[in-house]
Amino acid sequence: xxxxxxxxxxxxxxxxxxxxxxxxxxxxxxxxxxxxxxxxxxxxxxxxxxxxxxxxxxxxxxxxxxxxxxxxxxxxxxxxxxxxxxxxxxxxxxxxxxxxxxxxxxxxxxxxxxxxxxxxxxxxxxxxxxxxxxxxxxxxxxxxxxxxxxxxxxxxxxxxxxxxxxxxxxxxxxxxxxxxxxxxxxxxxxxxxxxxxxxxxxxxxxxxxxxxxxxxxxxxxxxxxxxxxxxxxxxxxxxxxxxxxxxxxxxxxxxxxxxxxxxxxxxxx
Numbered sequence: 001x002x003x004x005x006x007x008x009x010x011x012x013x014x015x016x017x018x019x020x021x022x023x024x025x026x027x028x029x030x031x032x033x034x035x036x037x038x039x040x041x042x043x044x045x046x047x048x049x050x051x052x053x054x055x056x057x058x059x060x061x062x063x064x065x066x067x068x069x070x071x072x073x074x075x076x077x078x079x080x081x082x083x084x085x086x087x088x089x090x091x092x093x094x095x096x097x098x099x100x101x102x103x104x105x106x107x108x109x110x111x112x113x114x115x116x117x118x119x120x121x122x123x124x125x126x127x128x129x130x131x132x133x134x135x136x137x138x139x140x141x142x143x144x145x146x147x148x149x150x151x152x153x154x155x156x157x158x159x160x161x162x163x164x165x166x167x168x169x170x171x172x173x174x175x176x177x178x179x180x181x182x183x184x185x186x187x188x189x190x191x192x193x194x195x196x197x198x199x200x201x202x203x204x205x206x207x208x209x210x211x212x213x214x215x216x217x218x219x220x221x222x223x224x225x226x227x228x229x230x231x232x233x234x235x236x237x238x239x240x241x242x243x244x245x246x247x248x249x250x251x252x253x254x255x256x257x258x259x260x261x262x263x264x265x266x267x268x269x
Contacts, residue, residue: 171198
């Protein structure tokens with residue numbers, strides 16, 4: 001007799017950026033051994049193409065999400081070209097169904113270079129995505145600004161709607177921006193939330209291991225679980241957060257994943 005299907009819940013991914021100093025195959029092996037359901041691949045090189053053999057990496061730990069380039073866009077031939085290259089790879093990888101993107105910067109030079117982004121009303125169509133691929137824009141660290149200015153989260157959500165994409169909610173980015181992460185996540189419609197980048201922060205220091213900063217991460221995950229969130233939660237830490245040895249890194253990641261799963265599981269009524 002086959003087992004009943006597991007109750008729907010968030011899928012916990014390991015960001016390749018956590019261990020970017022290691023070869024991708026080793027990162028995949030570590031993530032698999034620590035029990036993660038998949039990887040978010042950071043597009044940090046134009047050499048990451050369908051011809052690069054990444055399907056073998058995905059056989060070790062499924063590459064389910066890609067993070068589009070967030071610097072050195074000239075290496076791809078520009079910002080738009082870098083997003084199209086990311087989409088082409090996602091189209092090719094069998095398990096990939098999501099891409100996180102940093103919105104182009106608001107400085108004048110960026111705005112002039114990326115007029116296409118301002119005009120775009122359907123990014124999946126513009127980027128030639130297969131139907132399974134979802135896109136989301138990530139919240140970046142925001143300055144406090146004027147108390148009379150419009151809430152930047154509301155502006156970003158409106159931008160997501162205009163571009164036909166969802167939101168990647170980065171917890172530590174919200175924290176270093178001086179925002180209350182619980183109040184902020186409560187403002188995000190569940191149907192627009194496609195991915196969560198999960199890490200701690202203290203002051204202006206980001207991507208700390210949970211418990212090393214001051215964000216209410218346990219309450220944050222319980223909020224997600226209680227709302228019935230069922231998409232991606234991606235652990236995104238700095239490499240310095242981990243021990244120097246592989247066994248210690250696997251053990252730490254396994255413990256973090258188990259704690260995330262526990263907090264995300266709603267309490268039975």
